[in-house]
Amino acid sequence: MAWILYLGNHRQVLYRGGLRGVRPVWEGEGPPDDRPRAWRPVRRVRVLVDLIEEEFRLERLPHLRGADHRALVARKRRQLFQDAELVRVERLGRENHGRRDDRILFGAIRVAAALERWSRALAGWGVGIAGYWSLPRLAECLLPSWGDGLRLLLYSQGERLALRQNYREGGRLLFSRLTLVERETAEEEVPEEVERTWRYLQRTFDIGGERRFQVVASEALARSLGNILAELPDTRVAVLAVTGEMPQRAALRLARRCWCRPHYRPPRSATRGSTVLYAVAIAGLALAGGYLGYVWQRHGELANEYRGLADTRDRLQRQLAALPAPAAIDGFTPWQVEAWAEIEGALTRRRLTPNALLAPLGQVLARFPAWRLVELSWKRPADDEEAGETSILPGRPPVVFLTLRREGVTDVRRLAGELNRLRRAFAAEAAIRRAEVVSGDPPLDERTPLKGKVIAGTNPEMSATFKLKLWVTAADDEV
Secondary structure (H helix, E strand, C coil), X not given: CEEEEEEECCCEEEEEEECCEEEEEEEECCCCCCCCHHHCCCCEEEEEEECCCEEEEEEEECCCCHHHHHHHHHHHHHHHHCCCCEEEEEXXXXXXXXXXXXXXXXXXXXXXXXXXXXXXXHHHHCCEEEEEEEHHHHHHHXXXXXXXXXXXXXXXXXXXXXXXXEEEECCEEEEEEEEEECCCCHHHHHHHHHXXXXXXXXXXXXXXXXXXXXXXXXXXXXXXXXXXXXCCCCEEEXXXXXXXXXXXXXXXXXXXXXXXXXXXXXXXXXXXXXXXXXXXXXXXXHHHHHHHHHHHHHHHHHHHHHHHHHHHHHHHHHHHXXXXXXXXXXXXXXXXXXXXXXXXHHHHCCCCCHHHHHHHHHHHHHCCCCEEEEEEEEECCXXXXXXXXXXXXXXXXXXXXXXXXXXXXXXXXXXXXXXXXXXXXXXXXXXXXXXXECCCCCCCCCCCCCCCEEEECCCCCEEEEEEEEEEECCCCCCC
């Protein structure tokens, strides 16, 4: 968001602008005694200057360089504008004939009552001034290129019409003059002012020949004045009809171009606070840039580490693919398949019968109807497990796992006793060498806290799930 103050001799407007446009929020003549409500959110303002006191002087100075050139320009500046604070100096190049002197364009805003009043008011309200922008300079950027000649801009300034006369030569603005005329007598006053300005330009810039004018105003006013000026001798007039007032169009350009450099800088005392803010902002940007560089460096290091880990992963995957794959069946692990193959071999050799393997399990579970068998699985124990004991399988007895569920549990201590009786019933079978509850801390009795999985339902009763591990040792059944 940008705040732009259009500062004219008889009219001042505060614009609030952004990328979408500008709109006036306050309008008056001179700063009020008390700060208006529209000015309360304003902390920093750009001043768009459109004053009669703005002067343009084109001087020709001997061609010098370095300190000599700066000293000569400073002396000429003091000679022209004494102690004026708002001065702009532009070097336009050298002449093409004679001594080829430097062409220096001086622009300045002399002491103006409106500018002084507003400077004191803004300082009293605590509103900073970002800079001063010249309306005639901005107008040349807004309007299409036309060529050399005198461009006449007409727009409202209070109850009067403002006649801004800009003289262009070589694509540059060399002169500008502001005159306020009455609306009723504009058609008589404008030709007189234009004739007076053209005679001054002939003496100053040594121009002659055909006079070229361009009238920039609303459609009706531009055509009317164009017809009147066309009656002057040796005159060619062009008409450019525009919509909207020139101050508002210039304010819109300032609002959309945040980094547009001011034509006149405020005095140093007024810019000291803004200089500190800019210094802090630059320091913050420098710190942010340093941190961004550190993050970028760390990103490179982590990217290298990631690539190294990815290479290691690919190498291990290639080594794993080179190993022989164990036999597998859908739904079973390779170790379960291998254990079942050994059990099937034992059955084939008549060393283990289904009756010897599964009948004891059914007999025990029949005595405990409240316990439901959820899952039965087996595996082959490690090579060194139960070393030194005989087995129905050569060196590796099968181990059976039973997952049992008990519904309707109301007393946990009673459940512990019942689980221990079930485990002892399995261990008492001749075909089962040992039985353990792997979901608890064996041996489990009525005094041992339960560590199984107990799930509470919608009623006070619960369900409990435990896993038992059984070592099978059936006698040989040779045929």
